[in-house]
Amino acid sequence: MELMKKFWEKAKADVKKIVLPEGEEERNIIASAIVKKEGLAELILLGNAEKIKSKAKELNVDIEGIQIIDPAFSQKFSTYTKEFYELRKNKGITMEKSEKMVKDPMYFGTMMVKLGDADGLVSGAIHTTGDLLRPGLQVIKTAPGITTVSSFFVMLVPDCEYGSNGMFLFSDCAVNPNPTAEQLASIAISTAETAKNLFDMDPKVAMLSFSTKGSAEHEFVDKVRRATEIAKELRPDLQIDGELQLDAALVKKVAAQKAPESSVAGLANVLIFPDLQSGNIGYKLVQRLAKAEAIGPICQGFAKPINDLSRGCSAEDIVNVVAITAVQAQNIIK
Incomplete structure (x- = not known):
């Protein structure tokens, strides 16, 4: 597909860091190997490292060198928990509730994007659109001048x-x-x-x-x-x-x-x-x-790029959405 070739070339020209919260899911692992091989993005997989590496071995795909983070054991967990609490305390979130929510890879990944530890996020192979939009609207929020995601x-x-x-x-x-x-x-x-x-x-x-x-x-x-x-x-x-x-x-x-x-x-x-x-x-x-x-749906209106997938998506679909998300990240005005 000519259009996606252009996106691949753009993504390669200015490599961005994209987090995949569904790191243990098979299609994400296969897609990660392709993204790594093609140099489309620097990926971060969220999940249990042993499970992810074991699945990659079963699938016979190379994810060597891709960063894997287990949210609950991350060095940034405390920082993200405190920051999320500050963002949401006026909405009734306690520190205890914040800790519980940030252990969720969707919230952890969104906090990574919020605090600049990742440039974008792609999810939806096993999560619903609502699972993506809730943390996105609570944490990333809308871009300047835009009122609607x-x-x-x-x-x-x-x-x-x-x-x-x-x-x-x-x-x-x-x-x-x-x-x-x-x-x-x-x-x-x-x-x-x-x-x-x-x-x-x-x-x-x-x-x-x-x-x-x-x-x-x-x-x-x-x-x-x-x-x-x-x-x-x-x-x-x-x-x-x-x-x-x-x-x-x-x-x-x-x-x-x-x-x-x-x-x-x-x-x-x-x-x-x-x-x-x-x-x-x-x-x-x-x-x-x-x-x-039909390529999409792709989200727009967020201050930083986070994108949804169809739960029926293929590994190739994930690769393409990662490339689009990386190009969206290139266009963010800092």
Whole structure:
């Protein structure tokens, strides 16, 4: 895949330190050996060293030289526990509770990223999205100017005349079930920035609806209109427009009829869905019916990169998300 080759090359050019909290899990061990061999990142595996090395031997993969940390026995455990307590004491966290939570590899790994001992985190082969988001929101929090953490999929559609030669970003397809207008605006801005900074795209952002420029009236449409207004007010430098039906967003002939004054209609390469139901259905329809490659979900909006995996992911998927996370880390302004 040409896109991932570019990410691999970028990751190799400025190697970052990525922590994998699910260090004892088989696919993570296989992926770690590939990441090490290709030089994509400096990895840290969390878990019991004996178990991890024994599994690697069984799998016949080389993880020699990869750092392994057991959270409960780490020299940094006390530091992380105290820091987490300070972060959360106003939320009722005691030192005893902090110690218990930081023993959890998800929290320990997130504290590593927070305190600069790792540049990014990848998890989700055996944990849920909620298991990733909770410590992320409590510890890493959102990037400056961003109020909503969200996700996106890179959609690579073969033999497609639309978007950026068949490439699109779809958002949000995994995190926010029913975003408010303000959250939807934040998602649009985040995804436009992701398109520019991570994929070198010229983002043309369509705020999708079942209405185009007043063709229908409904509270669902009102939310998308308001989100478009907010996004434009906050970032007048970005090309964001709505509300647009999908055909008006993508097809020039339809755009000329339905939204002739729009600079986005007919040219959109970033599609913002009004809610999680439509986003999830949309990306899966394109993936299955158009035989598109769907890369993601990738998180955006955190102050530092932490990313989720599907529990059905392959070792190759983990390698690719590690590479993307490493490139995201390169773009963090310190």
